[in-house]
Amino acid sequence: MVAFYIIVIIILLAIIWQDFKERAVYWFFFPVLIILVIIKDSYVGNLPFEEYFVNLSFIGLQVSVLHNYYYIKKRRLVKMESYLGLGDVLFFIFLGFLFSPITFLVFQLSSLLLILLYLLFLKNNRNIPLAGCQSIILIIIILINPFTQETLFNSDEILIHYLTRIYE
Template structure:
């Protein structure tokens, strides 16, 4: 996922269900199915709330309803976060989420300063997958 997102700014869709199965089964064998689905659901609601707030903010900024998945936030980024939601408890997920966003911002700023070309898209899922590893 890291390589694909960095190289092509996109990830094969079928990798997301595989990742979800992997993290869900790993957590279920460690802590039980019920806890994994409860925590994944709470983390998923947190992510959906974040996407809603981002969508509302961009729509208000543009003064018209805006689909954030067209140029602002990638569907792959959302799918990766929803998969990662099943890998952590709520507290650890929020820590992972914040640290991975800070990591992505830091690396992007460094690349922007050193690059001669304009960087149009940030491979957020790739940076977050790198942090997850």
């Protein structure tokens, strides 16, 4: 399991480097990451195809809503690359395979909010290195994970438990 996380962190560091430097990421990183997640899940004995489907459906909905927003705003079809890069969508898909559904939604929403806050302090926010920024957040989670009692990736029950304890 340690080897899995080391390989994932190395690939995420490459994504960060490329996204911040060139605002583009090699596409082949993402199938490698997805295959690694599937191998890890099958090694653990848990291939949650239903969870993959739920997360990928949410990603499809998210991209569709964004595309429709730009269609309505510009009153014409706009190329997706002008507002969301292919690397960003492929990174979302990788996250969909990595996380369970509720954990995926929490990660996606909280990371996007953190990136939005980060951008408020920048003057030039024309191009957002979204995959790179989310990779930084994911590396932090991967490094924190060994110090928790539970895994942070496939644990909707644990997340629900912690969220309900907040409101007690």
